[in-house]
Amino acid sequence: MNTKVTIAGVEFKNPVMTASGTFGSGMEYSQFVDLNKLGAVVTKGVSNVPWEGNPTPRVAEVYGGMLNAIGLQNPGVDVMMERDLPFLTKYDTKVIVNVCGKSVDDYIEAVEKLNDSTADMFEINVSCPNVKEGAIAFGQKADALYNITDKIKRVSKKPIIMKLSPNVTDITEMARAAESAGSDAISLINTITGMKIDIERKKFVIANKTGGMSGPAVKPVAVRMVYQCANAVKIPIIGMGGIMTGEDAIEFLMAGATAVAVGAANFINPKATEDVVNGIERYMISHKVEDINEIIGCVK
Amino acid sequence: MFYRNIDEGKVISQEEISSGIFSLWIKNEGAKHANAGQFVGVYPNSKDTLLMRPISICETDASEGKMRLVYRVAGKGTKEFSGLKENDSVKLLANLGNGFPVDEVKGKCIVLMGGGIGIPPMLGVAKALKGEDVHAFIGYRNKDLFLSDDFLPNCKVYIATEDGSVGVKGNVIDALKASTGLKPDVIMACGPMPMLRAIKQYAAENGIKAYISLEERMACGIGACLGCVCRTVKKDEHSHVNNTRICTEGPVFDAEEVDI
Known part of the structure; x- marks a missing residue:
């Protein structure tokens, strides 16, 4: 049975990754999950300098999921290179560093520093709905996305994955812009912008007013968008959005994703990533799938 | 442990x-x-x-x-x-989370303060410090007390109620002020944020070491999601910004180190 998949020349032992921002840099969840079992650890977004993030409350539960507006708090790329990446090199898993920024120069600075690190790939976060400057501004207009993808691609020594926002009119336009600017892959979906109001206190539950929605309720939206993008571009897709089980992951693969990422499920079940790996293998055995690549995009 | x-x-x-x-x-x-x-x-x-x-x-x-x-x-x-x-x-x-530093305060005059649903964890602290010089101030809205009897075998107990129906009328700080002659070296507290702010200020004004237990909405509980942070005076070692994770570095903090 083969579970290996390849994206931009990087081979993953299986298609299961962590979704950026839900897994730190792996250290916390290594108490619950054998990181060696994962296709890749995708780190929490890191910027050229430390970011404080948003005021609290930053998280809220909603029906079928949650809202978050962490605001990309992170210790900056230097700490990631000194502390987090050396930790991850102890494991036999691929490492994808998620990079965020407020300006093109921020992204470039972080990518240039990370160029000589042990990271296997970069995922470029142009789709966080919770920071006011930059980030999503690059991910909601096709020409801006093309521009930043092109500039990062010119300096990056590693393959890049542009992470797309679902908060757009037509996600295939964004996928095409990323592809034509040279992105090696795309990942989707980032969270869907949402809002929750506390009707007793007459206040927003999240201090940022809006937050990104994730969790099982967003899965049908994400599967649809992965399917649309798979029909629009030739570069590989990493699909995510509400994956809780191996069966959920199989849906994304059939829609056209080459790999998947597990996000909010980590908060609901700290062993979720490993459970998804095992669930995929069980599906392959019971459905006599010899090679995982057979089912990628098999539903037309 | x-x-x-x-x-x-x-x-x-x-x-x-x-x-x-x-x-x-x-x-x-x-x-x-x-x-x-x-x-x-x-x-x-x-x-x-x-x-x-x-x-x-x-x-x-x-x-x-x-x-x-x-x-x-x-x-x-x-x-x-x-x-x-x-x-x-x-x-x-x-x-x-970390818990209260009970071993560090032994031999001192220790005041425990709990307000409302912040009272329960203070019972565990009282039990851990049984035999020490411990004074528990517990605050309620009214005479619907809970857990107050559970404290009795472990320490001295002082009750405050907002409506004055039992004990001192007011909050736990009012009850502490009413206990003339009691000079705490350390306060350990859990309760609503206004109470913890008042304790932080009272402790600072009176040269008392204070440990306070904070709460915040959280998702992962283990330090990965950064949902439950609080502001800190110094840059946090993990985050390298003035935010620290309540679930991991806390929920108990030295009151001087957090900006609440």
Whole structure:
């Protein structure tokens, strides 16, 4: 049975990754999950300098999921290179560093520093709905996305994955812009912008007013968008959005994703990533799938 | 005593000890290893709810491997927990957070302060410090007291009620001020944010070391999501910004180190 998949020349032992921002840099969840079992650890977004993030409350539960507006708090790329990446090199898993920024120069600075690190790939976060400057501004207009993808691609020594926002009119336009600017892959979906109001206190539950929605309720939206993008571009897709089980992951693969990422499920079940790996293998055995690549995009 | 796992707990007993306040005894592995002031994440079963509910550990019986959670029904998750019966299974993320530094304060004059649903973890602290010079100030809205009798075998107890129906009228600081002659070296406290702010200020003005237990909405409970941070005076070692994780570096902080 083969579970290996390849994206931009990087081979993953299986298609299961962590979704950026839900897994730190792996250290916390290594108490619950054998990181060696994962296709890749995708780190929490890191910027050229430390970011404080948003005021609290930053998280809220909603029906079928949650809202978050962490605001990309992170210790900056230097700490990631000194502390987090050396930790991850102890494991036999691929490492994808998620990079965020407020300006093109921020992204470039972080990518240039990370160029000589042990990271296997970069995922470029142009789709966080919770920071006011930059980030999503690059991910909601096709020409801006093309521009930043092109500039990062010119300096990056590693393959890049542009992470797309679902908060757009037509996600295939964004996928095409990323592809034509040279992105090696795309990942989707980032969270869907949402809002929750506390009707007793007459206040927003999240201090940022809006937050990104994730969790099982967003899965049908994400599967649809992965399917649309798979029909629009030739570069590989990493699909995510509400994956809780191996069966959920199989849906994304059939829609056209080459790999998947597990996000909010980590908060609901700290062993979720490993459970998804095992669930995929069980599906392959019971459905006599010899090679995982057979089912990628098999539903037309 | 670091212990971190997904515990399959078994309910020993549950009772409503005051209106909307429930006392739940659970048998679980984490109970053998808990520090006073730590908390657990309790997973609801209902698919209406997904995230664990962080609940402070009220007390433990390490030899019997059981822990007591005293919580207020505040929403869908805690409403579900209030229906748990003897022998029901309950999944816990245990044990979370740091707890109060009980070993560091022995030999000193120690004041414990608990307000409302912040009272339960202070009972565990009182038990851990039994035999020391401990004075527990516990504050309620009115005469619907809970846990006050449980403190009695462990320390001196002073009660404050907002309406004055029992003990000193006012809050726990009013009750401390009314106890002339008591000069605490250390305060340890848990309760609503206005109370903790007042304690931080009172401790600073009177040269008293204060440890306060904070709460915040959280998702992962183990330091990965950065949902539950509080502002810090100095840059936090993990985050390298003036925010620290309540679930991991806390929930108990030296009051001087947090900007609340």
